[in-house]
Each structure stands twice: as C-alpha cells, then as structure tokens.
Amino acid sequence: MVGRALNTLKVVIIGAGPAGVRAAQTLVAAGVRPTVIDEGRRAGGQIYRRQPDNFTRSPETLYGTEASRAQGIHDTFDGLVDQIDYLPETLVWNISDGRVFAVSEKRETTIEYDALIICSGATDRLMPVKGWDMAGVYSLGGSQVALKSQAVSIGQRVIFMGTGPLLYLVASQYLKAGAGVVAVLDTSSFIKRVVAAPKLMSAPDALINGLKFTLALKAAGVPVLTGIRPLEITGDADSGVSGLIFETGAGERHEIKGDAVAMGYHLRPETQLADLTRCEFAFDEKSHLWYPKVDEDGRATTANVYLAGDGARILGARAAEVSGKLTALACLKDAGVSVSDNEIMALRQDMAGWKRFAAGLREAFPWPAEQAAKLPDETVVCRCEAITAGELRRTVNAMGAKEANRAKAFSRVGMGRCQGRYCALAGAEIIAAAAGIPVSEAGRLRGQAPVKPLPICIEDDEAAAAISTVRELTK
Amino acid sequence: MAPRFYRLAETGRKVVNLTLDGQPVAALEGDTLMVALLSAHGHLRRSEFGDGPRAGFCLMGACQDCWVWTEDGERLRSCSTAVSDGLNIRTNPPEVSWSDVL
Amino acid sequence: MSQSVNNQSDVIIIGGGLMGASAAFFLRQRNRSVTLLETGLIGQQASGVNFGNVRRQGRPLFQLPLAGRASPIWRNMNALLGEDVEYIQSGHMRVCYRERAELADSFETYAREARQYGLDLEILSGNALRQKFPFLGPDVYAGSYSATDGHANPRLAAPAFGRAAARLGGNICENTEVVRAEKDGVDFRVTAKDGRVFKAPVLLVTAGAWANALSEQFGEPVPLTPRGPNMSVTEPVPYTLMPTVGVSTPLEIETVYFRQIPRGNIIIGGSTRAASYPDIRRAYVKPENTLTQLREIRRLVPALGRLNIIRTWSGIEGYMPDSLPAMGPSGTTSGLYYAFGFSGSGFQVGPAVGDVMAELIDEGATTTPIEMYDIRRLKPVVV
Ligand SMILES: Cc1cc2nc3c(=O)[nH]c(=O)nc-3n(C[C@H](O)[C@H](O)[C@H](O)COP(=O)(O)OP(=O)(O)OC[C@H]3O[C@@H](n4cnc5c(N)ncnc54)[C@H](O)[C@@H]3O)c2cc1C
Numbered sequence: 019m020v021g022r023a024l025n026t027l028k029v030v031i032i033g034a035g036p037a038g039v040r041a042a043q044t045l046v047a048a049g050v051r052p053t054v055i056d057e058g059r060r061a062g063g064q065i066y067r068r069q070p071d072n073f074t075r076s077p078e079t080l081y082g083t084e085a086s087r088a089q090g091i092h093d094t095f096d097g098l099v100d101q102i103d104y105l106p107e108t109l110v111w112n113i114s115d116g117r118v119f120a121v122s123e124k125r126e127t128t129i130e131y132d133a134l135i136i137c138s139g140a141t142d143r144l145m146p147v148k149g150w151d152m153a154g155v156y157s158l159g160g161s162q163v164a165l166k167s168q169a170v171s172i173g174q175r176v177i178f179m180g181t182g183p184l185l186y187l188v189a190s191q192y193l194k195a196g197a198g199v200v201a202v203l204d205t206s207s208f209i210k211r212v213v214a215a216p217k218l219m220s221a222p223d224a225l226i227n228g229l230k231f232t233l234a235l236k237a238a239g240v241p242v243l244t245g246i247r248p249l250e251i252t253g254d255a256d257s258g259v260s261g262l263i264f265e266t267g268a269g270e271r272h273e274i275k276g277d278a279v280a281m282g283y284h285l286r287p288e289t290q291l292a293d294l295t296r297c298e299f300a301f302d303e304k305s306h307l308w309y310p311k312v313d314e315d316g317r318a319t320t321a322n323v324y325l326a327g328d329g330a331r332i333l334g335a336r337a338a339e340v341s342g343k344l345t346a347l348a349c350l351k352d353a354g355v356s357v358s359d360n361e362i363m364a365l366r367q368d369m370a371g372w373k374r375f376a377a378g379l380r381e382a383f384p385w386p387a388e389q390a391a392k393l394p395d396e397t398v399v400c401r402c403e404a405i406t407a408g409e410l411r412r413t414v415n416a417m418g419a420k421e422a423n424r425a426k427a428f429s430r431v432g433m434g435r436c437q438g439r440y441c442a443l444a445g446a447e448i449i450a451a452a453a454g455i456p457v458s459e460a461g462r463l464r465g466q467a468p469v470k471p472l473p474i475c476i477e478d479d480e481a482a483a484a485i486s487t488v489r490e491l492t493k
Numbered sequence: 494m495a496p497r498f499y500r501l502a503e504t505g506r507k508v509v510n511l512t513l514d515g516q517p518v519a520a521l522e523g524d525t526l527m528v529a530l531l532s533a534h535g536h537l538r539r540s541e542f543g544d545g546p547r548a549g550f551c552l553m554g555a556c557q558d559c560w561v562w563t564e565d566g567e568r569l570r571s572c573s574t575a576v577s578d579g580l581n582i583r584t585n586p587p588e589v590s591w592s593d594v595l
Numbered sequence: 596m597s598q599s600v601n602n603q604s605d606v607i608i609i610g611g612g613l614m615g616a617s618a619a620f621f622l623r624q625r626n627r628s629v630t631l632l633e634t635g636l637i638g639q640q641a642s643g644v645n646f647g648n649v650r651r652q653g654r655p656l657f658q659l660p661l662a663g664r665a666s667p668i669w670r671n672m673n674a675l676l677g678e679d680v681e682y683i684q685s686g687h688m689r690v691c692y693r694e695r696a697e698l699a700d701s702f703e704t705y706a707r708e709a710r711q712y713g714l715d716l717e718i719l720s721g722n723a724l725r726q727k728f729p730f731l732g733p734d735v736y737a738g739s740y741s742a743t744d745g746h747a748n749p750r751l752a753a754p755a756f757g758r759a760a761a762r763l764g765g766n767i768c769e770n771t772e773v774v775r776a777e778k779d780g781v782d783f784r785v786t787a788k789d790g791r792v793f794k795a796p797v798l799l800v801t802a803g804a805w806a807n808a809l810s811e812q813f814g815e816p817v818p819l820t821p822r823g824p825n826m827s828v829t830e831p832v833p834y835t836l837m838p839t840v841g842v843s844t845p846l847e848i849e850t851v852y853f854r855q856i857p858r859g860n861i862i863i864g865g866s867t868r869a870a871s872y873p874d875i876r877r878a879y880v881k882p883e884n885t886l887t888q889l890r891e892i893r894r895l896v897p898a899l900g901r902l903n904i905i906r907t908w909s910g911i912e913g914y915m916p917d918s919l920p921a922m923g924p925s926g927t928t929s930g931l932y933y934a935f936g937f938s939g940s941g942f943q944v945g946p947a948v949g950d951v952m953a954e955l956i957d958e959g960a961t962t963t964p965i966e967m968y969d970i971r972r973l974k975p976v977v978v
Pocket residue numbers: 032033034035036037038055056057058062063064065066108109110111137138139140141142158159160162163184187285288291326327328329333334335336338469553
C-alpha cells in the first residue's frame with residue numbers, strides 16, 4: 019500500500035454510520051476516493067437512521083437531543099457523495115483474498131481493496147427469557163427502529179425490559195410519541211449506577227440526558243423498577259404476548275400485563291466481517307464479549323484491515339465518529355501519507371474519555387450473565403431453530419460439548435438464519451454454567467459467510483464466465 | 494386477529510394495496526412490508542419448528558425472523574423490503590409446493 | 596500413576612475421525628483394548644463437516660463390497676450406538692445433463708454391473724424422470740436412482756461412535772496430538788506433543804489428511820493433497836426433496852449435489868474445491884466457488900433459486916492421485932495398519948472401514964477385498 023498514488027489507492031469502507039461517514043470524510047480530505055458500502059437504503063447507520071423520504075417528522079422529533087449531531091452526519095455524508103463511490107442497499111456477504119464480495123438487488127459486486135475499514139456497528143445483546151420466542155417480543159433496538167424509521171409502536175401497552183441506557187431512552191421516546199408504556203424493568207440495581215457515577219461523569223451531558231429520561235418516565239407515572247429478574251413472558255401461541263412475570267430484588271413475584279415486550283441488554287459488536295478477514299479476537303472479561311484485537315488506532319491483526327465504531331468496541335455513537343476519523347488517519351499513515359501526530363494524539367485522548375464513559379455504562383448496566391444458569395430447561399435459546407436451554411445443556415452433559423462450536427454442531431444453537439447473533443452470547447453462558455468453566459473457555463462461534471442470507475438466484479458475471487470458459491475448453 | 498403495530502404519526506401518506514393470505518391490506522407508501530403487515534395482522538409467519546407464530550424481532554435485518562412468502566414462492570425479508578402495490582403475501586408456504594414450480 | 600495403566604493397550608489408533616472412532620468401537624466389540632488419540636475432538640475434521648452423503652452408487656465397482664458392508668451398519672446405527680445419527684434412507688439420484696447424454700449409457704452399464712454387488716439401480720429418463728422428480732431442471736437428461744442409499748448427519752456420526760467406544764471401555768484421548776510414532780521391539784511407542792507416551796503392539800493410523808506425517812516415519816510417505824470441498828445450506832423450507840441428487844460430470848466446476856433434511860434445510864455441495872490448511876486445521880470457503888456452486892444448483896433445481904443460503908463451510912480432506920485410500924497393512928512394519936486418504940468419499944464407507952480394520956487386526960484377514968488400497972501402490976510426490 020505504501021507509495022501508491024493516493025488517487026489510485028483503493029480503500030473500501032463497510033458501513034455508513036457515524037464511524038464510516040467520518041472515515042470517508044477523512045480519506046476524501048486527503049485526496050482518496052473511497053468506496054462506501056452500506057446495506058441500508060440511506061446512510062446514517064443505526065442511531066442516525068433516516069426515515070423514508072415521504073415522512074415529515076422533524077430531526078428534533080426523531081433524534082431529540084442528538085438532532086444536530088444527526089444532521090451533522092447526514093449533511094457531511096450528502097456532501098461527500100460525489101467524491102466517493104457509494105453503494106447503498108448493498109450487503110457485504112464475504113471477504114476473501116483482498117476482495118469484498120457484496121450483493122445488491124440479487125447481483126454480485128466484487129471489489130478489490132488495498133485497505134479495508136470495517137464500521138459494521140452493533141446489534142442488541144440478548145439474554146433469553148421463557149416466552150421470548152412469542153410474537154410481540156422485540157429487541158429494544160428493533161422497537162426503536164419501529165418508531166424512528168416507521169412511526170409505529172410495537173404494541174398498545176409496551177413493557178420495556180432489560181438493562182442499559184437504551185432501555186430508558188427508547189421507553190421515553192415511546193412515551194413522548196404517545197405510545198403506551200406499561201413499565202420499565204431493569205435487571206441492574208440502582209446502586210450500581212451510583213457506584214459508576216464517577217466514570218459516567220466523563221460525559222456529563224450524556225449522563226444528564228439519561229437522568230432526564232428516567233425522570234420523564236416517572237413523571238408520567240410509568241413504574242421504573244431496578245434489580246429485577248424476568249421469569250417468563252406470558253401469552254399464548256396464537257395471539258402472542260400478554261404480559262411478563264418477574265421477581266423484584268426483594269424476591270417478590272409480580273405479573274404485569276401488556277401486549278408487547280421490548281427487551282435488550284445493551285449492545286454486542288457486529289464482528290462477522292472482521293472474523294472473515296481472519297482477525298484475531300480476544301475475550302474481554304469485563305463485558306463478557308469477544309472483540310477483534312485492534313491497536314490504539316484501529317488496526318486489526320490482519321494486514322490492511324482497520325476497525326472502527328461499535329463494531330470494534332461498544333463505545334457509543336460519538337466515540338464512533340472519533341474512531342472513524344482516527345482509523346482513517348492510521349490507514350493514510352500506513353499508505354505513506356504524512357498525517358498530523360497532534361491530531362492523532364488528540365483523537366486518542368478523546369477515545370480514552372469515551373472508553374472511561376463506556377466502562378461506567380458497563381458497570382452501571384451489567385450483562386446479567388448469572389441469569390443463564392437459572393433459565394428453565396424449556397426456555398428457547400435459539401429462536402431460529404427453536405432449541406431450548408435444556409437441549410443445549412444436554413449436549414454439554416451427555417455429549418461432552420464444552421465449547422461453543424462443538425455445542426453448535428451437536429445442538430444447532432447458533433446454526434440458524436441469524437448466524438448466532440441473538441443466541442451465541444447467552445448460549446456460551448449456558449454452556450459455561452453447565453460445564454462449570456469460565457465463559458471465556460466456552461469460546462466464541464466462528465464467523466461463517468454469508469454474513470446474512472444470500473439469495474441462490476444471485477447473478478454474477480464472473481461465475482458465469484468461469485463456468486463457460488471451462489466448458490469451452492473441454493469441448 | 495388484532496394488529497400488532499400501531500401507527501403513531503405520519504398517517505397522511507398515500508395508500509398502497511396488498512394482499513395477505515388472500516385478504517386485502519391497506520398500507521401506506523414508505524412502509525416496510527413488515528410494518529404494513531403487522532399494522533393489520535398479528536404475525537408474519539409460523540416457526541418451522543412448531544413453536545407458534547412469529548412477528549419478527551430486530552427490525553434491522555439481523556435476526557431473519559421476518560421472512561414471508563409471496564404467492565409465487567419467493568421469499569422476502571419483510572423488515573427491509575419496501576411495500577409496493579399489488580404484493581401478494583402469505584404467512585405460510587404456498588400450497589403448490591415451493592419446489593414444484595419451475 | 597494411572598497413566599502407566601492406561602498407556603498400554605492392544606491397539607493404538609491415531610486420528611479420531613469416522614475411521615478411527617468406528618475402528619475403536621468395533622475393536623472394543625471384539626474385546627481388544629484400544630487407545631484412540633485425537634489432536635482435537637472426535638469427528639471435528641472431515642468426518643464432522645462433510646456433506647453427509649451415504650451413497651454407494653458411483654463408486655468404483657471394486658469398492659462396492661466395502662460400501663455394501665457399510666449399508667447395514669448405517670441402517671442399524673441408532674440401535675448399535677444408542678444415539679440418533681439422523682440417517683435416512685432417502686434414495687440417491689445421480690443425473691447427467693443433455694449435453695453429456697453419453698453418460699446415460701455409462702449409467703446403464705454401471706447399473707448392470709452393480710447388480711452383481713447387490714446394488715439395484717433404476718435408470719430414468721424422459722417422462723418417467725420428470726414424473727418422479729418434477730423439480731429437476733430442463734438440462735437434466737437422465738438419472739440413475741438408488742432407492743437404498745441415503746444420508747446422515749456428519750456432525751453426529753463420528754462422535755457417536757467415539758462415545759459408544761468409550762462406553763465399551765475404549766480409552767478415548769481427545770486433545771492429544773501425536774508427534775512421533777516408532778516401533779520399539781514388539782511395541783509401538785507413540786509420543787504425544789505434551790510428552791505422554793502410549794504403547795501397543797498394533798498401531799492403526801487413521802489420521803485423514805494429516806496421515807503422511809505419520810506414515811513417513813515408517814518409510815512410507817504418500818502423495819496426499821489437502822483440499823476443501825464447498826458446502827452451503829439453505830434456510831428451512833417444507834420437506835419435499837426426498838432423494839439426494841448429484842450431477843455426474845467430468846468438470847469439477849459443474850459438479851453439484853444437494854440433500855434436504857426433514858427439518859427443512861437443504862445442504863448443497865460441489866463446484867471447484869479450494870486449498871485447505873491442515874497445519875492450522877482450517878479450511879476456508881472461497882466466495883467465488885460459492886457463486887459458481889449457486890449457479891450450478893439453479894441449473895439442477897431451478898426452484899432453489901427462490902431460496903437463500905444461510906451458511907457456508909468447508910473441511911480438510913486428503914486426496915490421493917488415484918482418489919483411492921491407503922487401507923490395509925503397512926508395507927514396511929509389521930503390526931502397523933493404515934486407513935486414510937479417502938479423497939472426498941469416505942463418509943459412507945466409514946463405518947465399514949472401522950469394521951474391516953477391526954476384523955483385519957483381530958483375525959489377521961478380512962472377508963472384504965481391500966488389496967487395491969495397498970499403500971505400496973503409491974509413489975510420493977517429488978518436490
Ligand atoms: C438498534 C440500535 C439503536 C441504537 N440507538 C441509539 C440511540 O438512540 N442513541 C445512542 O446514543 N446510541 C444508540 N445506539 C448505539 C449507536 O447506534 C452506535 O453507538 C453508533 O451507531 C455506532 O456507530 P457505527 O458507525 O459504529 O455503527 P452503525 O451506526 O451501527 O452503522 C453501521 C453500518 O454498517 C452497515 N453494515 C453492517 N454490516 C454490513 C454489511 N455486512 N454490509 C453492508 N453494510 C453493513 C449497517 O447497515 C450500518 O449502516 C443504538 C444501537 C442500535 C443497534
């Protein structure tokens with residue numbers, strides 16, 4: 019890559035969220051014309067997801083306190099469109115030998131790269147609960163998408179359950195939009211928040227916003243309970259959710275009624291693409307997540323691969339912007355461009371602040387790993403394949419599978435359409451608990467292409483040519 | 494069956510007509526197929542493994558729980574497909590086996 | 596130490612794929628004490644990730660006795676092992692395309708000759724073919740149908756043999772990589788990477804694509820090429836495609852085959868095989884091979900074009916220049932036996948390989964012809 023003329027340097031950015039947009043902007047400013055690929059119809063990524071063209075709600079309605087940031091990202095991206103090669107509605111489904119394999123409208127596009135910047139973001143992190151496979155249960159992020167990009171609520175009386183800042187944010191967004199919010203049930207205890215407060219102070223405005231959401235919910239009479247443990251989402255197979263049974267911190271059992279549940283336990287990184295480039299991963303004890311290894315500036319262990327945003331570390335949208343910029347600078351530096359060391363130092367310092375804040379969030383809203391061992395055997399763990407905790411435990415106890423990939427081979431947990439996105443982390447906790455080993459030893463599911471379902475009818479000129487060449491040769 | 498999703502705003506859009514299991518459904522332009530279907534109906538499909546109806550989960554193209562069938566045996570991921578006039582959707586695989594139609 | 600008790604046995608087996616695990620099981624049935632040494636976990640390599648085809652047809656005629664010996668084992672496997680390995684006798688269909696109509700004649704010839712080995716095949720073309728298999732594409736010209744072939748779940752079969760062998764008292768050592776094997780007087784002395792030593796008068800090498808590193812230590816290097824066939828699987832759809840179907844063609848890029856499992860997923864294999872990496876124990880799917888495979892599966896079953904694949908994978912299989920395994924006694928060392936190099940078609944014969952090797956080791960001879968797999972036929976590649 020070193021010594022290449024910048025206008026011939028082929029940099030591919032996957033993801034047009036805050037990280038990808040800032041990375042693209044930084045490269046363009048240096049004279050590179052990157053290719054930006056995003057699966058979404060419009061750029062913006064997860065938090066700054068845009069509504070369809072014919073919707074009329076104002077940015078303030080959509081993004082609240084983050085409206086100007088959202089606008090900033092959207093305007094920046096719109097201003098870049100002529101200086102980049104932008105491929106919207108295009109899914110990267112595999113990466114191999116310096117090429118990105120992407121599909122759009124059932125057509126293959128294969129793109130070579132000198133450097134690859136992956137900004138693939140995050141999805142909700144889930145812990146199963148009995149009944150979560152019923153119609154009417156949605157991920158917290160999903161319930162937000164319903165509101166943000168489609169102006170609908172997932173039910174008339176929505177129960178919000180889980181933990182993390184998104185829990186309060188989405189519940190208050192629902193409230194504000196006029197949806198029925200039955201309760202907010204947080205598995206983490208309030209005291210954890212108090213203890214984490216000093217770290218959370220590294221982003222005081224975010225902390226204050228969080229408090230405001232809780233106050234608004236309480237002011238509206240929405241019960242907000244902390245330190246709970248969900249026991250079962252109730253309902254019946256045909257009509258779906260009818261309520262939730264949970265236990266309070268004091269051990270009392272309660273049942274509340276509702277026609278929808280939005281649940282989530284903060285976020286998990288989307289790392290399949292990094293995995294396909296054969297990056298090394300390391301287990302993070304604090305969050306119980308496997309992260310691809312990166313250096314301070316986002317370089318992965320695979321040459322010419324860079325990772326930014328929540329896909330590299332769950333640090334939030336504002337950190338994603340910083341890391342997008344930082345990673346692009348690292349990429350430029352590796353290509354032999356002289357970049358300002360002061361700028362790099364300043365960005366690294368910003369990142370350190372966000373890391374501290376994220377550590378605070380992690381402590382205030384911990385992943386309830388201990389729930390995994392308590393899930394009743396009949397709880398579905400893998401929604402795709404409808405495999406229960408009991409079946410997974412059986413592969414550990416009766417078949418000796420003490421590792422995630424082995425347990426997947428025997429039980430099918432992680433083998434479904436979602437590629438383990440929603441079951442793998444809880445699955446590993448269940449395996450570890452059943453085997454009596456630390457969860458790090460249960461390992462992580464290896465990524466397998468395609469990153470998302472790939473249509474068999476995919477058209478590819480190269481594949482067609484390869485086949486007909488062989489046929490011609492043998493005639 | 495009661496609808497699952499409720500519209501909170503943006504209701505002044507143009508109507509788009511589709512069919513779900515033979516019944517007419519009036520959607521709005523700009524709806525995803527999922528929102529269109531669940532604003533009229535309680536679920537999208539049935540789990541292949543017998544544990545009841547499903548109505549999607551993530552709305553962001555990650556969980557793959559929201560795939561529906563078209564009348565002519567195609568598969569659509571409803572949360573990331575925009576509605577269009579005349580779509581003919583089924584919550585169950587088509588009666589003529591999907592594999593019979595060449 | 597308990598190790599000194601455990602490290603001596605009648606037979607040591609190196610390699611816990613289907614070959615090694617089933618050999619361990621059948622040796623235990625014959626009351627021989629067995630130590631099975633496996634680098635990773637039982638059935639994690641080729642045996643655990645293959646396509647799962649349990650077909651006899653299409654194999655060289657001289658292999659049909661071995662394949663025929665496997666059939667009843669597959670049919671009775673759940674009872675034999677006490678676990679479900681998801682074997683179903685779904686039927687297997689081998690087809691050729693119109694542009695290679697001459698293959699239909701070879702199907703006829705093969706069917707005639709295979710009958711002597713107890714394999715009944717039905718040749719179908721024209722309306723009969725369309726009626727029985729309406730989902731096949733218009734390019735399909737003729738087919739050879741074997742009602743008694745089927746498929747099974749490779750993720751379950753070898754581990755089930757391993758567990759059954761352990762229940763019968765076999766000493767199954769996972770996470771045990773053998774680095775050295777030598778003959779030391781009457782016993783073989785087998786050393787693991789962590790220094791443990793195992794001894795037995797009989798040694799069976801079933802180390803798949805890795806076997807050369809062991810056979811070499813006995814002066815019998817083999818030209819084994821590691822390759823990785825491509826696999827894909829679809830989302831679950833209603834179970835309508837009963838038989839396994841595979842295309843017969845001389846062009847690797849054109850080969851394609853599929854099977855549907857009762858849960859609904861359709862497993863697809865075929866097209867150009869990629870390199871694979873025994874040293875790191877991994878095989879990667881090349882996306883371009885997935886793309887040619889998907890193109891070819893549409894040609895075979897156009898309706899599959901409506902579905903999506905949700906996962907791809909590959910595995911490490913050792914190929915011999917003549918596509919036949921090394922199976923039988925060593926040419927240099929008494930008490931040493933081999934069963935490896937199954938070249939992409941070892942799953943179906945696997946249980947019979949274990950059975951035959953157990954018989955050979957236990958009785959000194961086998962009733963199933965295996966001379967054609969003698970390791971002495973192979974000349975190492977000159978690098
Ligand atoms: C559902 C959800 C809701 C959230 N809501 C909030 C919120 O309200 N407030 C808040 O502060 N934080 C929120 N977060 C966290 C916030 O989204 C992230 O911190 C921020 O968006 C991270 O930015 P990013 O650029 O790393 O990733 P993202 O913004 O997630 O962008 C990633 C982009 O990559 C694309 N992509 C991923 N994989 C592929 C592929 N294989 N091929 C093509 N394109 C691909 C995606 O389409 C997406 O546009 C939310 C997260 C989620 C998951």
